Amino acid sequence: MTIRAFVLSAACLAALIAPALADTTVTVLHVSENPAQTALWDKIAADYNAAHKGVNVQMKYLENEAFKAKLPTMLQSDSRPDLFYSWAGGVMQAQDKAGFLKDISADMASVDPTLSPTAVEAFKVGGKQVGAPFEVGEVAFYYNKKLFEKASVKAEDVKSWDDFLGAVKTLKAAGITPLVVGAGDKWPMHFYYSYLVMRLGGEHALADAKAGKDGGFKSPVFVEAGKKLRELAALEPFQPGYLQTKHGESAGVFGDGKAAMDLMGQWLLGMQAPNSASGKGLAEEDIGILSFPVVPGGKGKATDTLGGINGWLVSKSAPPEAVDFLKFFSQEKYAKEAADKAAYIPVVKGAEASFTNPLFKRLAGDLAATTYHQNYFDQDLGPSLGRVINDVSVAVAAGEMTPEAAAAAIQEAADQQ
Amino acid sequence: MTEPGAVSAVAGDHRVRSPAAGAPAADGRRRMTLNGWATVAVFLPPALLVFTVFVFLPVVEAGWYGFFNWDGYGRPEKVIGLKNYEWLFSNPAFQRALVNNGLIIAVSLLVQLPLALGVAVLIAGRMRGAVVFRLIFFLPYVLADVAAGLIWRFMLDGSYGIPSLFTDMLGLQPFYLLASKDWAFSAVLIVTVWKYFGFHMMLYIAGLQGIDKEVLEAAKMDGASPWQRFRHITLPLLGPMIRLSIFFSVIGALKFFDMIVPLTGGGPFNTTHTMVSFLYYFGLTRMRIGFGSAVGVVLFVICVTFAFGYQRLVMRDD
Numbered sequence: 001m002t003i004r005a006f007v008l009s010a011a012c013l014a015a016l017i018a019p020a021l022a023d024t025t026v027t028v029l030h031v032s033e034n035p036a037q038t039a040l041w042d043k044i045a046a047d048y049n050a051a052h053k054g055v056n057v058q059m060k061y062l063e064n065e066a067f068k069a070k071l072p073t074m075l076q077s078d079s080r081p082d083l084f085y086s087w088a089g090g091v092m093q094a095q096d097k098a099g100f101l102k103d104i105s106a107d108m109a110s111v112d113p114t115l116s117p118t119a120v121e122a123f124k125v126g127g128k129q130v131g132a133p134f135e136v137g138e139v140a141f142y143y144n145k146k147l148f149e150k151a152s153v154k155a156e157d158v159k160s161w162d163d164f165l166g167a168v169k170t171l172k173a174a175g176i177t178p179l180v181v182g183a184g185d186k187w188p189m190h191f192y193y194s195y196l197v198m199r200l201g202g203e204h205a206l207a208d209a210k211a212g213k214d215g216g217f218k219s220p221v222f223v224e225a226g227k228k229l230r231e232l233a234a235l236e237p238f239q240p241g242y243l244q245t246k247h248g249e250s251a252g253v254f255g256d257g258k259a260a261m262d263l264m265g266q267w268l269l270g271m272q273a274p275n276s277a278s279g280k281g282l283a284e285e286d287i288g289i290l291s292f293p294v295v296p297g298g299k300g301k302a303t304d305t306l307g308g309i310n311g312w313l314v315s316k317s318a319p320p321e322a323v324d325f326l327k328f329f330s331q332e333k334y335a336k337e338a339a340d341k342a343a344y345i346p347v348v349k350g351a352e353a354s355f356t357n358p359l360f361k362r363l364a365g366d367l368a369a370t371t372y373h374q375n376y377f378d379q380d381l382g383p384s385l386g387r388v389i390n391d392v393s394v395a396v397a398a399g400e401m402t403p404e405a406a407a408a409a410i411q412e413a414a415d416q417q
Numbered sequence: 418m419t420e421p422g423a424v425s426a427v428a429g430d431h432r433v434r435s436p437a438a439g440a441p442a443a444d445g446r447r448r449m450t451l452n453g454w455a456t457v458a459v460f461l462p463p464a465l466l467v468f469t470v471f472v473f474l475p476v477v478e479a480g481w482y483g484f485f486n487w488d489g490y491g492r493p494e495k496v497i498g499l500k501n502y503e504w505l506f507s508n509p510a511f512q513r514a515l516v517n518n519g520l521i522i523a524v525s526l527l528v529q530l531p532l533a534l535g536v537a538v539l540i541a542g543r544m545r546g547a548v549v550f551r552l553i554f555f556l557p558y559v560l561a562d563v564a565a566g567l568i569w570r571f572m573l574d575g576s577y578g579i580p581s582l583f584t585d586m587l588g589l590q591p592f593y594l595l596a597s598k599d600w601a602f603s604a605v606l607i608v609t610v611w612k613y614f615g616f617h618m619m620l621y622i623a624g625l626q627g628i629d630k631e632v633l634e635a636a637k638m639d640g641a642s643p644w645q646r647f648r649h650i651t652l653p654l655l656g657p658m659i660r661l662s663i664f665f666s667v668i669g670a671l672k673f674f675d676m677i678v679p680l681t682g683g684g685p686f687n688t689t690h691t692m693v694s695f696l697y698y699f700g701l702t703r704m705r706i707g708f709g710s711a712v713g714v715v716l717f718v719i720c721v722t723f724a725f726g727y728q729r730l731v732m733r734d735d
Contacts, residue, residue, distance in 0.1 A: 069701065072489040094704070098491030184596075184684060241575045241593030243685045384488070384703040391687065400598070400686050416504060417486070 026057045026322045028312070029081035031064045034270065036343035040334065048328050055321045068383075075100045075315060082318035083326065086131055088122040088309050089375050090382020095313065101130040102314040107323045108132060111330050118373040119347040122309040132326050133311035135344040136373065137265045138363045139191050141290040142272075144282060147176050147260040155290050159302070161199075161228065164293040168237045171260050178237040180259035182250030183397070186390035187378055191263050192232070193393040194306055194377040195292040196225035202299030203372040206380065210414075217410035226396045226403025228295065233397040243398060248275050255281030261290070265307060266345065266363055289362050304372040308379070309347075339364065388413040476717060482710035489706040501711035510687035511712070514695040517602060521673055521691065524606045525613070525666040533614045533662070534655075537621035538647065551622065555615040562612070566679030569608045570595065598688045601681050605689055608676060613669065617662045624658030625651070657735040664727055671720050692716050 028045070032038050038059070045057040060081070062070065067085070074080050075095065086092050095101055108129055112120050119133035148155060151174035153167045171178040182188040197205050201221035209217045239245065239259050248271065254262045255276030262268055273281030294302045312326060335348030342357040345364050352364035367373065378386030392409050395401035401409070483501055485493035505511055536554060540547045557565065572578045575593035584591050594604045628651060636646050652659075674693035677683060683690040683698050690698065692712065700709015 065702075072704070075490070091704070094488050094490045100490070184682065186684075240591050241596045243596035244574075244593055244681070382488075382704070384705050387698075387703050394684075395686050398686070416500075 024055050024319050024321050026055065026083065026319065026325055027081045028057060028059050028325075029062055029067070029084040030059065031062060031067045031085050034267070034343065036341050037338075040338055040341065040343050044329055044334055045325075048325055052321070052324075055325075057321075057325050080315050080317065082315055082322040083312045084315065086123075086311055086313045087376070087379040088131075088133075088311065089379040090386065091379070092123070092130065092313060093125055094382065096125040096128075096130055100316055101125075102316050102318055102323075103128045103130065104132075104314050104323050104326070105129040107327070111327050114332065114349055115330065116347040116349065116367070118370070119309050119311070122375055123311050123313075131311045131313035132330055133309055133347045134329065135308070135310045135338075136347055136367050137267070137307035137310075137345060138366055139195070139263060139265050139306045139376075140292065140363070140366070141261045141263050142254065142268050143261045143288045143290055144254070144257055144259075145286045145288050147171070147257065148288070150174060151176055151260070153260075155288055158290055159293060161293045161295045165232065165235065168232070168235055172235065172237065177239045177253075177259040178235075178261060180239045180245075180250050180253045180262050181242050182245045182247035183238070183242045183394050184244045184249075185247045186387075186394050187376075188247055188250065188264065189397055190376075190378055190390045190393040191306065192229050192397070193225055193389065194374070195263075196228050196295065197221055197377075198304055198306060198372075198374055199292065199295040199300035200224055200228075200298040202301075203304065203374070205299075206374065206377065210381070215411070217414060218404075218407045222407040222410065223403045226392075226406050229393070229397050230399060230403060233399065243394070251275040252277065257282060263292070266360070269359055284357070284359060287359060289359060291366070301371050303366070303370060304374070305366055305370045306374045306376070307367070309373070309375050311347075382417075384417060385410065385413050479710040479713045479717070482707050483714050485707040486705075487707040488704045490704075493707065497707070501708045502715075504708065505711050505715065508699075510683075510690055510699065511692075511695055513688055514690040514692050517605075517689065518671060518673070518691050520602065520606065521609060521670040522667055524610060525670050526663060529610045529614045530617060530659070530662060530666065532610065533617035534621050534659075536614070537618045537625060538651070541622045541625040551619070554618055557612045558615040558619075560612075562675030563679050565608070565612055566676045569604075570680055573604055595681055596685055598685045601685060602689045605677065605680055608680065609673070612676065613666075617666070620658055620662050620665075621655065624655045628654045657732075660732050660735055664724075664732065667723060667727070668720065671716070671723070692719075 028041075030038075030041070032041075038061070041059050045059050048057050049055060068091075071084065075098075080100075092101075105124075105128055108120075111132070112129070115133065116136060119136055120129070123129055123131040123133055143155060145155075148171075151171045153170050158164050158167050168178040181192075201208075201219075205219075205221050208214060209219060209222065213219070239250075239253055245253070250262065251264075251268055251271040252275035253259050254264075254268065255272035256278065269284070269287070272287075273279065275281075291302055292306070294300065312329070314322060314326065330348065332348050332351065335346035335351035336354040338344050338346045339351045339354035339360070340356060342355065342360045345352075345360065345367060349368075352361070352368050355361040355364050374380070376386075377389050380386075381389065388410055392401060392406035396403055396406045482493055484496055484498060486495040486497045486500070487493035536550075540550045540554075573580065573594045575581060575584070575591040575596070580592045580594055583589075595601050632650055632654075633646055636650055641649070672693055673691045674697065677689060677691055677694040678697075681689040683694050687698075693716065696709050696712040696716065700706065700712055
């Protein structure tokens with residue numbers, strides 16, 4: 001009796017397991033909260049599953065901070081994802097060094113030429129490709145056209161750092177808060193510091209500092225960037241209480257029309273309305289985009305861009321289907337769909353033509369024509385050094401730290417790595 | 418007063434019982450031992466396992482990781498000796514965190530406990546509405562720390578919070594308490610007292626209810642003033658409860674974390690960290706697991722030293 005029951009249940013179990021064994025599951029872990037983006041990804045996964053019998057691609061979501069905290073442990077366990085979201089940079093390098101990533105250079109050789117070269121380059125470690133980018137972003141000044149008009153500031157006249165300081169003074173004189181920044185979260189302020197370093201030192205500034213050339217982060221470029229940031233902050237251009245303002249709140253301040261400019265990534269366009277007091281935010285036609293001004297005498301160009309490069313990393317144990325899905329994902333038709341729906345700015349060449357939203361079109365145009373694209377400093381440098389840059393950016397702006405001390409603090413943190 | 422007696426009575430019980438157990442014949446004792454072993458075999462392993470896996474091993478591991486420069490990926494390989502500790506003690510944010518922990522302890526002991534005791538004395542009696550007041554004062558403690566922190570963040574905001582009432586009325590510039598490095602931690606201290614004094618008040622109310630009314634009445638008949646009755650009867654009889662309350666306060670202050678994150682996030686300029694929030698922001702979020710472990714070790718040593726020292730020196734009779 002008991003033996004028969006055992007055989008029966010074993011048979012049932014086998015029947016249950018058999019189809020599961022035939023299926024290959026590819027798990028994709030991401031952090032996106034953008035509904036347009038996740039809807040498109042779910043569709044891509046469904047398309048792939050429909051076209052490939054026996055493969056089941058699953059998109060899974062984990063909250064941003066939880067993702068960052070859990071990933072190191074997950075990668076060492078058996079429940080590691082096959083593909084996972086990445087900002088490239090220092091964290092990716094650490095993951096590669098620990099042997100968690102797969103070399104997919106050969107598999108991607110046919111796809112890479114169709115993608116933005118800067119973005120592909122970002123997903124290489126020592127010449128070896130470990131992932132595929134899907135999106136790039138641009139940090140720029142988003143400005144309120146009505147407030148600019150009220151203060152008679154013309155965006156097209158703001159080209160140099162001095163023009164910019166002049167515009168800030170004019171806005172302030174007109175009783176308008178010139179800039180909004182979520183310094184309570186720190187990283188929004190590091191965009192100023194990063195752009196100043198890029199405009200002053202050009203495309204080699206960060207790489208040179210990392211390599212320890214010319215005093216590393218204590219080089220004159222970083223010190224001068226701090227001085228310029230303090231020069232701006234001394235005009236008191238930020239909204240009152242900016243040191244405690246969180247990123248979401250700052251988007252709301254911009255959406256409520258309480259500040260003229262916000263130096264932010266493209267997601268501000270999606271965030272300003274829901275975070276505003278009215279819930280409506282600014283109409284898109286009232287928002288303009290202004291590139292970060294050039295600094296006279298600096299090595300950087302006005303067309304050098306700062307912004308995120310996001311992509312998928314392939315974990316060591318991922319089945320071949322995972323890489324196959326990555327190629328499927330990188331098709332032009334999906335990139336065009338992302339552009340058409342303004343879900344994100346895809347890295348597939350030529351997709352920028354599909355943008356109908358004028359603001360996204362402008363950003364995609366900037367990125368397609370970029371002379372040098374730099375990943376966020378805090379991602380490029382990794383979590384430890386990155387957060388130090390964020391900390392000192394706020395401290396320098398608030399006059400709590402001298403530019404020299406800030407540069408020294410970054411170098412000290414670099415020495416501790 | 419009754420408690421030390423109770424303790425020694427229990428201890429005395431043991432002393433009486435063990436020879437009594439040993440007195441009967443040899444096989445009787447063997448049965449006892451077997452029973453004892455069976456009990457040990459059933460009840461000890463689960464507890465020991467849980468304690469070993471979730472308490473003892475992590476502590477030892479943290480001590481081990483503290484000697485490495487490790488970002489949490491792969492295995493720790495880069496041994497750096499005591500460098501993590503050197504960096505830690507020279508870090509201005511950590512020095513400030515130590516001071517902040519000290520401030521929380523000081524405010525807990527000098528403001529929160531007297532306040533809790535005072536309120537407890539006022540509402541411990543059977544007066545009308547006492548229960549309602551107890552509930553009101555205890556409510557903040559029931560509220561989740563993170564929720565309370567978020568609520569206070571709104572209440573202390575310079576544009577629409579409590580400070581704006583005053584600045585608007587007086588026609589001054591808005592004042593952003595949580596953005597000021599001179600005042601942000603004071604705000605944290607105020608919220609801490611508001612949040613936790615209710616818990617200590619409840620401890621004291623429980624203690625007060627345990628005091629024999631007859632003693633107080635006898636003193637009253639002998640002509641003792643209310644202050645004398647409080648000073649010479651209530652306070653000494655509350656001794657065990659006060660010592661317990663101090664213990665909870667200090668340990669609570671040392672592991673203070675939840676409220677910091679929503680209120681200030683350690684800012685502005687890393688002036689409002691506690692040791693634990695420092696560990697979280699400088700160890701975990703920065704992926705400096707070795708460094709974070711070193712912070713953990715320092716915190717562990719401070720807590721253990723206090724806990725054992727206090728139990729041994731102050732609470733030995735309770």
